[in-house]
Amino acid sequence: MGDLVDFWGFKSSTGRIWTLLYLSTAPLSADEIAERTGLSTGAVSMGLTELERWGVADRAVLPGVRKRHYRAETDIWGVVRRIFRERELRLVGKARDRFQEAIDLLEAIEEPTEEDRHALERLRGLLGLATLGYSMIETFAKVGTLSLEPIRGVLSRGR
Amino acid sequence: MGDLVDFWGFKSSTGRIWTLLYLSTAPLSADEIAERTGLSTGAVSMGLTELERWGVADRAVLPGVRKRHYRAETDIWGVVRRIFRERELRLVGKARDRFQEAIDLLEAIEEPTEEDRHALERLRGLLGLATLGYSMIETFAKVGTLSLEPIRGVLSRGR
DNA sequence: CAATTTTTTCAATTGATTTTGAAGGAATTG
DNA sequence: CAATTCCTTCAAAATCAATTGAAAAAATTG
Numbered sequence: 001m002g003d004l005v006d007f008w009g010f011k012s013s014t015g016r017i018w019t020l021l022y023l024s025t026a027p028l029s030a031d032e033i034a035e036r037t038g039l040s041t042g043a044v045s046m047g048l049t050e051l052e053r054w055g056v057a058d059r060a061v062l063p064g065v066r067k068r069h070y071r072a073e074t075d076i077w078g079v080v081r082r083i084f085r086e087r088e089l090r091l092v093g094k095a096r097d098r099f100q101e102a103i104d105l106l107e108a109i110e111e112p113t114e115e116d117r118h119a120l121e122r123l124r125g126l127l128g129l130a131t132l133g134y135s136m137i138e139t140f141a142k143v144g145t146l147s148l149e150p151i152r153g154v155l156s157r158g159r
Numbered sequence: 160m161g162d163l164v165d166f167w168g169f170k171s172s173t174g175r176i177w178t179l180l181y182l183s184t185a186p187l188s189a190d191e192i193a194e195r196t197g198l199s200t201g202a203v204s205m206g207l208t209e210l211e212r213w214g215v216a217d218r219a220v221l222p223g224v225r226k227r228h229y230r231a232e233t234d235i236w237g238v239v240r241r242i243f244r245e246r247e248l249r250l251v252g253k254a255r256d257r258f259q260e261a262i263d264l265l266e267a268i269e270e271p272t273e274e275d276r277h278a279l280e281r282l283r284g285l286l287g288l289a290t291l292g293y294s295m296i297e298t299f300a301k302v303g304t305l306s307l308e309p310i311r312g313v314l315s316r317g318r
Numbered sequence: 319c320a321a322t323t324t325t326t327t328c329a330a331t332t333g334a335t336t337t338t339g340a341a342g343g344a345a346t347t348g
Numbered sequence: 349c350a351a352t353t354c355c356t357t358c359a360a361a362a363t364c365a366a367t368t369g370a371a372a373a374a375a376t377t378g
Contacts, residue, residue, distance in 0.1 A: 023278040030325075039367080042326080045325060046367090074284075091162065115184050122181055122182050123182070172337080188354095200356090201358085227354080
């Protein structure tokens, strides 16, 4: 899980905390987590905050217990959707906007060189891809289903 | 592109090199790349090697020219497929195998505790997810099309 | 509301990754 | 095949990210 989580751009220690919670029957307190993962109190606190922020861990209310206890969210697909919506969408959206800016800049050139025209065309391709990606992520985040069908054309076109 | 490439686990400088090649009409030599990206000769050399290794840049043979020149692969989907096949597949495959190992270990326990049984069940869920992911990636790498249809059940189940 | 316990924060440290550039190795040319 | 140019390697340096733990803040209890 650590590696997987790391690939998705989160700290692998955060992934380890989640895994511990996910495999445990009972909700765990911060110090139990620290003990069992070997992380410092600080790291655990930050990890838990991040997990909460992404809705990947919940606070469990245990009546009569002082310390907070945490429990893992088990709806993994829900989590993935949320992350796509909040993070990947922003990433791709930003890229898309940058492509657009670059295109605008190039289009504003009075007498474009061959080089300019070429770059413009390539950037339009990237913009198209980013736009496609953006709406795919959007759809996935909304519906929880993803289909690459609308992409068929792009796929075969090659170039 | 740097950010996007970075997210996918490559060095962002590698992404910058590719972008430069992608936007350029003519193939570029290593020192032209170094000059225009501000990277050192070493970094460019390594970046180009990596791009070649992933089939994302080609050596262009310019007759009568001494230096090697490089050109960007423009079939982006092809590249993505290759990366999925060679890298994501390995990542998810390894995770899947680890889940399986853990399951085997737990199943070998003579008198499992409640905790053991719980972990076992959760691990089976993760294994299922990883297996599903693995075959999705496999299919995408082969066909270039991805559909999450077979996942519908998983998605709605929630838990 | 003071005492105590728990949690968070953050500056300093540690650790990991990326980049540099000089040295050595290949390739090309006359 | 020597001279030259080009490319790669790799140890050291620089940069960037994660972790620690003590101090501050917040929460809980009697």
